[in-house]
Amino acid sequence: MVIVYNDAARIETAVRSVLNQSLRSHEVIVCDDHSTDGTQAVVERLVAEHPDVVRYIRLEANSGHCGAPRNRGVAAARGRFIMFLDSDDTLDQHACRNMVAMAEQSHADMVIGRCVRHDVATGKETSWMPWLVQRKVVYESLHDQPELLYDVLSTNKLYRHDFLTRENLVFLEDRLYEDNLFSAHAYLAAKKIAIIPQHIYTWNIERKAANLSITRRAADIRNITDRIIVTRKIDDLLTKHDAGDLRLQKDIRFIENDLRVHLARLGTLPEENQRALVDAARPYLETLQPEAFLQAKPLPAMAAYLARQGDYHGVATVHDYMVGKPFQPHLTADLVVHDGRVYWSDRHLDDELGRAVLDVTELGLQDRPLSKLRLGGRIDSVHRDGDLVTIAGSFVNPLGRITVESAPKAQLVFSERRSKRRVFKTKAQLVVDEQRVGWTVTFEPERLLRPVGLIDPNYSVRLHLAVGTDSADLALFAEDEVTEALRLPARPKLTRLTADLLQGYRTDSGNVALRLDADGSAAKLGTAAISGVRNTSIGSRAWERAAELQTSLRQRRNKRATKLSWYENVFLKMPVKKGTVVFESHMGKQFSDSPRAIYEEMKRQGIKFTPIWVYATHPTGFPSDAKLVQRNSWAYLQALGQAEFWIDNQGFPHDLRKRPETTYIQTWHGSAFKKMGFDEATIKAQTEQSQQRLQRAIDRFDVFLVRSEHDERTLTQGMRVGAELLRVGYPRNDALVNGGNEAEVAKLRKSLGLTDGRKVVLYAPTFRPEEVNRKSGLQLPFDLDEFVHRFGDDAVLLVRPHYLVSFALPPAYGHSVRNVANVHDVTPLMQISDALITDYSSLMFDYSLLDRPMIFHVPDYDDYVGSSRGSYFDLGSIAPGPLTRTSEELIAALSDLDGNASAYAGKRREFVAQYGEFDTGQAAKAVVDRFFRSGARRG
Numbered sequence: 001m002v003i004v005y006n007d008a009a010r011i012e013t014a015v016r017s018v019l020n021q022s023l024r025s026h027e028v029i030v031c032d033d034h035s036t037d038g039t040q041a042v043v044e045r046l047v048a049e050h051p052d053v054v055r056y057i058r059l060e061a062n063s064g065h066c067g068a069p070r071n072r073g074v075a076a077a078r079g080r081f082i083m084f085l086d087s088d089d090t091l092d093q094h095a096c097r098n099m100v101a102m103a104e105q106s107h108a109d110m111v112i113g114r115c116v117r118h119d120v121a122t123g124k125e126t127s128w129m130p131w132l133v134q135r136k137v138v139y140e141s142l143h144d145q146p147e148l149l150y151d152v153l154s155t156n157k158l159y160r161h162d163f164l165t166r167e168n169l170v171f172l173e174d175r176l177y178e179d180n181l182f183s184a185h186a187y188l189a190a191k192k193i194a195i196i197p198q199h200i201y202t203w204n205i206e207r208k209a210a211n212l213s214i215t216r217r218a219a220d221i222r223n224i225t226d227r228i229i230v231t232r233k234i235d236d237l238l239t240k241h242d243a244g245d246l247r248l249q250k251d252i253r254f255i256e257n258d259l260r261v262h263l264a265r266l267g268t269l270p271e272e273n274q275r276a277l278v279d280a281a282r283p284y285l286e287t288l289q290p291e292a293f294l295q296a297k298p299l300p301a302m303a304a305y306l307a308r309q310g311d312y313h314g315v316a317t318v319h320d321y322m323v324g325k326p327f328q329p330h331l332t333a334d335l336v337v338h339d340g341r342v343y344w345s346d347r348h349l350d351d352e353l354g355r356a357v358l359d360v361t362e363l364g365l366q367d368r369p370l371s372k373l374r375l376g377g378r379i380d381s382v383h384r385d386g387d388l389v390t391i392a393g394s395f396v397n398p399l400g401r402i403t404v405e406s407a408p409k410a411q412l413v414f415s416e417r418r419s420k421r422r423v424f425k426t427k428a429q430l431v432v433d434e435q436r437v438g439w440t441v442t443f444e445p446e447r448l449l450r451p452v453g454l455i456d457p458n459y460s461v462r463l464h465l466a467v468g469t470d471s472a473d474l475a476l477f478a479e480d481e482v483t484e485a486l487r488l489p490a491r492p493k494l495t496r497l498t499a500d501l502l503q504g505y506r507t508d509s510g511n512v513a514l515r516l517d518a519d520g521s522a523a524k525l526g527t528a529a530i531s532g533v534r535n536t537s538i539g540s541r542a543w544e545r546a547a548e549l550q551t552s553l554r555q556r557r558n559k560r561a562t563k564l565s566w567y568e569n570v571f572l573k574m575p576v577k578k579g580t581v582v583f584e585s586h587m588g589k590q591f592s593d594s595p596r597a598i599y600e601e602m603k604r605q606g607i608k609f610t611p612i613w614v615y616a617t618h619p620t621g622f623p624s625d626a627k628l629v630q631r632n633s634w635a636y637l638q639a640l641g642q643a644e645f646w647i648d649n650q651g652f653p654h655d656l657r658k659r660p661e662t663t664y665i666q667t668w669h670g671s672a673f674k675k676m677g678f679d680e681a682t683i684k685a686q687t688e689q690s691q692q693r694l695q696r697a698i699d700r701f702d703v704f705l706v707r708s709e710h711d712e713r714t715l716t717q718g719m720r721v722g723a724e725l726l727r728v729g730y731p732r733n734d735a736l737v738n739g740g741n742e743a744e745v746a747k748l749r750k751s752l753g754l755t756d757g758r759k760v761v762l763y764a765p766t767f768r769p770e771e772v773n774r775k776s777g778l779q780l781p782f783d784l785d786e787f788v789h790r791f792g793d794d795a796v797l798l799v800r801p802h803y804l805v806s807f808a809l810p811p812a813y814g815h816s817v818r819n820v821a822n823v824h825d826v827t828p829l830m831q832i833s834d835a836l837i838t839d840y841s842s843l844m845f846d847y848s849l850l851d852r853p854m855i856f857h858v859p860d861y862d863d864y865v866g867s868s869r870g871s872y873f874d875l876g877s878i879a880p881g882p883l884t885r886t887s888e889e890l891i892a893a894l895s896d897l898d899g900n901a902s903a904y905a906g907k908r909r910e911f912v913a914q915y916g917e918f919d920t921g922q923a924a925k926a927v928v929d930r931f932f933r934s935g936a937r938r939g
Contacts, residue, residue, distance in 0.1 A: 044056060
């Protein structure tokens with residue numbers, strides 16, 4: 001059954017997706033909610049073409065909701081099974097066949113299949129709640145899988161007709177969110193619920209549609225009141241069906257999904273609208289169980305709690321930070337430290353539930369560099385005095401980390417939104433206090449802002465902030481009246497006939513931007529003439545075609561297939577740029593490791609070359625004298641296509657072919673304890689096609705650095721490396737063998753506050769797969785309180801998680817523990833450490849070169865080595881330090897580091913001899929002499 005209202009452009013596609021089903025025995029009922037466009041003519045033509053299959057029902061008047069047309073369709077349906085389809089969506093070709101087959105096999109009252117959200121603008125597809133449809137399964141009741149309550153769609157499901165009749169399952173006709181109640185009723189009433197993982201339904205998302213769908217008009221007050229009314233009816237259903245134990249799951253869903261949708265972008269609404277939305281939600285939020293706030297995801301739980309407390313500003317700050325695309329997330333909360341923990345605000349901490357919900361220590365905001373904090377700023381005022389304009393604003397000072405002593409600097413940056421080729425900057429004056437940082441710029445717009453005109457109509461506005469080596473680009477937001485007051489005189493290069501003003505406006509992301517406009521008579525005359533040409537039939541068609549072409553090109557330009565085509569057909573055919581070297585460390589996450597050591601040796605020797613460093617997301621901490629390119633950007637692809645050398649320690653993207661004229665020096669990033677490459681069980685389990693893709697990527701290497709015969713037997717064979725093996729050791733380890741880096745090491749000690757003579761212990765584990773995407777990241781497998789109690793006065797613990805894993809350190813431990821996740825290079829961290837705690841990390845091989853105490857804390861040894869990853873040798877018999885399994889054993893080992901130093905001296909020497917034999921301190925020099933010295937022999 002297809003419901004439609006004023007959708008003549010898409011209804012035919014929806015209906016034909018049913019007509020083209022591989023299951024031929026079906027009917028299509030189109031229920032028209034009294035459309036006033038050409039929908040009726042389109043459907044009547046389809047009825048005429050397929051009179052035995054397509055039926056048309058037109059409601060006498062528009063109902064304003066989806067419930068009435070669906071109910072009419074169900075009443076008219078003749079089949080044993082019913083499915084619902086919206087006019088802007090489609091069914092997969094085999095949807096009906098797969099759903100009916102499962103219904104017949106399982107005897108279920110309802111069957112659920114995979115819904116795929118398709119972004120019409122970008123073509124990107126994502127599964128709707130994929131964890132619910134991972135496998136084929138039959139549940140006897142909702143109690144078997146309460147999380148089904150999260151899937152409130154009625155459209156990715158098949159229902160037995162007699163089940164709907166028996167249970168009197170109908171849609172509400174006078175409320176929005178009729179799907180929510182209908183689905184909950186169906187879940188509770190069904191004797192069996194079946195799941196299949198196949199793609200059934202395509203939900204098309206058009207973010208810029210002229211008429212937003214009901215669910216996308218979520219900020220309307222009617223929406224939230226209807227949602228709450230419907231949710232209360234669901235509560236009644238739970239009671240009626242003796243399913244009160246599912247109330248907690250429903251409450252969590254309301255916090256995480258329902259309320260979140262309505263309060264998104266709250267901060268962009270007028271104050272009276274903010275208050276109305278929050279006040280509408282408060283009475284129902286007071287009925288939710290406290291446990292729901294504790295079990296829900298942290299950010300939605302905070303928003304719900306603050307709404308319940310009537311804290312309008314607090315709710316807005318949470319939603320500022322957690323809104324998803326296309327909106328711009330930004331941090332505006334006044335974070336505080338209380339009793340050694342970080343809280344979203346200093347309000348409500350006298351309430352036990354408030355303290356628990358508002359504790360954001362695990363988000364790690366206290367440790368993140370500014371570049372990763374997603375700071376957002378405000379424009380508070382715009383003032384014009386003759387030719388001068390003064391713009392003033394502010395942004396939150398996160399935990400007071402920006403100080404006058406840190407000498408912060410800022411620039412207001414205007415950049416053309418499309419190509420970003422035209423950029424104008426002006427210096428900002430800053431006023432710093434513990435809570436906020438104020439900024440002011442005064443400039444002559446007509447001197448500073450020189451757009452071309454016509455071709456560059458829109459400009460973004462950002463505040464670029466620099467504090468020491470850290471930096472951030474802040475999106476700017478403003479009230480409507482301030483945005484409207486942002487009227488900057490402009491002098492386009494194509495004369496003022498094309499425009500004479502840059503007018504402020506709010507983007508789809510919610511932040512402030514500028515667009516060219518006309519204010520004076522000449523500009524109005526010129527733009528009117530241009531509009532006149534555009535409004536002629538020929539001009540209009542040409543302009544529309546140009547706009548469509550531009551949109552199409554922009555969408556295609558960002559697709560991976562387009563980029564790869566350009567890489568293959570353009571960049572690889574451009575001349576090689578002699579002396580150009582592309583450096584990448586850990587997929588652009590760091591300026592570190594052996595690529596850094598080679599780069600610095602080239603600089604030391606005075607080699608003439610053009611360095612290009614790759615960054616992943618934030619270009620902070622990279623050398624200022626190198627060109628920086630973002631990984632997978634167009635500049636990145638061109639750099640790789642034309643480079644004479646590639647140098648990295650992990651692997652450039654597998655789908656990028658290396659031209660023969662380019663030399664790829666693969667330094668790798670560690671010796672092998674864990675099984676590697678094709679020796680790994682996960683790689684062995686891959687398809688032959690996937691394994692071949694990996695092999696092709698490895699075959700690009702021209703030179704592969706190794707540090708021992710052990711690596712030749714294990715690492716290179718496991719990875720099936722066919723490149724030349726360069727037996728010189730790892731350049732990153734030269735500093736460990738020779739010393740050096742004195743200035744950097746001293747600077748690092750000072751920055752970490754390690755100037756009081758206490759010993760330094762480095763904890764650097766490898767990663768576990770479950771930690772990579774876990775928001776809390778690394779969870780220490782030992783008692784940190786006990787470490788601080790026992791050793792805090794005599795030692796400082798540095799916690800260095802794997803670069804794929806995050807870590808949040810509570811401020812309470814600040815005296816004795818440091819989070820060093822954001823220190824790019826681990827080598828100086830090893831140099832300042834008196835002892836190392838690790839597990840299976842390849843750092844063990846590097847640190848052994850320092851001949852200092854090592855402890856191997858491996859509480860999961862049996863699982864990790866025995867059944868998870870596997871290893872090339874028995875760590876217990878070879879490790880140059882004790883293995884500890886419990887927190888108590890680790891604390892005992894730490895209490896005797898002097899004994900460790902002497903007891904394991906022999907084992908450390910044996911370990912270095914076996915696993916670091918080529919590490920003589922000359923690796924970087926050997927690479928530079930071989931490839932970059934004048935007259936050096938190329939690979």
